[in-house]
Amino acid sequence: MKYDLKACKFIETEIDPTKLAIAGSDTEIDWQTLKIKTEKLAELFKELHIPQGNPIIIYGHKECFYPLVILACIHSKTTYIPIDRIYPVERIKKIIEITGAQVLINCSNQPLDVEIAITIDADLKQTIHHSPDHKTKTDHDPSDPLQYIMFTSGSTGEPKGVQITRNSILAFIDWVKKDFSFSSDDVFMNQAPFTFDVSLCDVLNTFAHGASLVLISTDMVKDQNEFFDRLNKYKCSVWTSTPSFVFLFLRHPDFKTVNIPSLRTFLFIGEELPNRTCASLKNSFANARILNAYGPTEATIVTTLIEITNDIIKKYPLLPIGYPMDGSILYVEKSDPNEKEGELIIVGEHVSIGYFKREEFNKEKFFTHKGMRAFRSGDVAYYEDGMLFCLGRNDDQIKMNGFRIELNEISQTICKNNLVSDAVTVALKRNNEVKKIISFVMMKTPIEKEELLKELMPSMEKSLPYYMIPGDISIVSNFPYSSSHKIDKNKLIEEYLKKQFNS
Ligand code: AMP
Numbered sequence: 001m002k003y004d005l006k007a008c009k010f011i012e013t014e015i016d017p018t019k020l021a022i023a024g025s026d027t028e029i030d031w032q033t034l035k036i037k038t039e040k041l042a043e044l045f046k047e048l049h050i051p052q053g054n055p056i057i058i059y060g061h062k063e064c065f066y067p068l069v070i071l072a073c074i075h076s077k078t079t080y081i082p083i084d085r086i087y088p089v090e091r092i093k094k095i096i097e098i099t100g101a102q103v104l105i106n107c108s109n110q111p112l113d114v115e116i117a118i119t120i121d122a123d124l125k126q127t128i129h130h131s132p133d134h135k136t137k138t139d140h141d142p143s144d145p146l147q148y149i150m151f152t153s154g155s156t157g158e159p160k161g162v163q164i165t166r167n168s169i170l171a172f173i174d175w176v177k178k179d180f181s182f183s184s185d186d187v188f189m190n191q192a193p194f195t196f197d198v199s200l201c202d203v204l205n206t207f208a209h210g211a212s213l214v215l216i217s218t219d220m221v222k223d224q225n226e227f228f229d230r231l232n233k234y235k236c237s238v239w240t241s242t243p244s245f246v247f248l249f250l251r252h253p254d255f256k257t258v259n260i261p262s263l264r265t266f267l268f269i270g271e272e273l274p275n276r277t278c279a280s281l282k283n284s285f286a287n288a289r290i291l292n293a294y295g296p297t298e299a300t301i302v303t304t305l306i307e308i309t310n311d312i313i314k315k316y317p318l319l320p321i322g323y324p325m326d327g328s329i330l331y332v333e334k335s336d337p338n339e340k341e342g343e344l345i346i347v348g349e350h351v352s353i354g355y356f357k358r359e360e361f362n363k364e365k366f367f368t369h370k371g372m373r374a375f376r377s378g379d380v381a382y383y384e385d386g387m388l389f390c391l392g393r394n395d396d397q398i399k400m401n402g403f404r405i406e407l408n409e410i411s412q413t414i415c416k417n418n419l420v421s422d423a424v425t426v427a428l429k430r431n432n433e434v435k436k437i438i439s440f441v442m443m444k445t446p447i448e449k450e451e452l453l454k455e456l457m458p459s460m461e462k463s464l465p466y467y468m469i470p471g472d473i474s475i476v477s478n479f480p481y482s483s484s485h486k487i488d489k490n491k492l493i494e495e496y497l498k499k500q501f502n503s
């Protein structure tokens with residue numbers, strides 16, 4: 001059996017319907033059970049009369065039920081917002097407030113303390129807390145329903161919701177089917193939290209190919225040997241992760257083909273794939289394919305692809321991000337025509353219709369090119385030998401351990417504290433890799449650092465996910481300015497390192 005995303009139906013194939021569909025952190029289900037439960041949940045959505053475009057929230061971590069709910073949303077064309085348990089409750093409340101979501105599906109067995117009209121648990125038991133007031137107005141086109149809203153860090157201090165429609169997903173999956181060479185024999189290892197679209201790649205591939213999905217919770221990777229046992233138990237063939245995640249295992253003596261022979265493909269998404277990571281992986285898994293895929297959430301999961309061969313590793317110290325997806329246009333907008341690099345513009349049906357209710361940003365980042373939706377990626381890129389290369393960002397968005405972070409969201413959160421007069425957050429980098437996030441803070445009145453931390457930390461931990469909490473906070477009396485009247489962040493870091501060195 002497999003799922004036809006275009007026709008929105010399960011298709012019988014020669015594959016045994018008792019084949020594993022999803023192995024979650026809690027339980028497993030086969031394809032025939034997946035079909036029954038997905039259709040039942042989609043029925044339930046219908047009975048709830050959720051107006052089209054009004055989102056429901058999916059909450060949990062890596063439970064078996066989570067991808068099933070995603071499929072039920074695709075099946076019934078219901079808009080969903082994926083939320084992982086790594087998000088603090090205040091952030092979830094904010095997302096509910098921004099979107100007006102009325103229904104929450106709780107895949108975990110832990111209660112979530114938020115105000116919402118209806119909750120549904122993994123046994124499809126509904127609890128109606130009060131009658132729903134579906135008043136969300138989305139600018140959706142009824143012929144191309146809004147499929148999901150994925151919240152990422154936002155530079156104004158609030159998370160921003162990237163809206164992806166059904167046709168964008170279909171364009172993505174058509175390309176993947178053609179160029180990624182996956183099949184129903186594949187077993188996808190899925191580890192990234194569902195709040196990041198890296199994780200959706202495996203989910204869609206599993207359903208579209210009639211393959212199997214093995215979910216890996218954060219707890220499951222704490223013991224690396226147990227994690228390898230799980231990969232072997234299910235014969236995982238596709239490893240999808242950020243390069244930062246694979247890096248955690250490179251030094252383990254058992255991380256080799258002989259010990260995990262089923263692994264045939266490593267698919268890297270979400271941040272720069274360092275040449276040395278690739279070279280080391282090739283040593284341990286000589287015959288495995290290594291795929292480097294690039295793309296922002298705003299352009300449905302990924303937009304470029306390339307297989308990294310030994311020749312490419314040798315020839316290009318900065319690895320290419322590859323070739324654009326079918327039907328898309330990727331061009332480099334240069335401020336000076338003599339320059340090689342410029343901002344990468346992504347054009348195609350897979351481009352988002354914009355951020356949820358953020359008109360000012362939408363005007364800045366989205367436009368139309370040759371009749372198609374276009375997105376200013378903020379990535380500096382160039383073409384060489386017909387391939388794209390990405391040099392990094394032209395703004396304050398960073399990736400740390402694969403997590404997308406707007407540094408200004410951290411500063412804005414700090415500035416909400418009454419003792420703080422201003423804050424600026426900077427990423428400390430080595431070899432282009434973010435090592436630490438440091439927030440520089442100016443106080444209204446003098447205060448000791450310990451006292452400030454006692455004041456700030458609880459509120460930050462309440463509203464920011466753990467990976468956005470700065471590694472250090474430094475009190476400064478003023479910010480240095482550059483000749484262009486901008487805060488001189490290099491100078492701040494320089495002074496900070498000097499202080500560290502001397503203490
Ligand atoms: P996200 O929206 O979380 O997927 O983050 C997208 C951003 O991550 C892109 O705009 C890039 O800055 C960076 N990124 C994603 N994939 C790659 C890659 N393969 N190589 C370099 N940077 C990448």
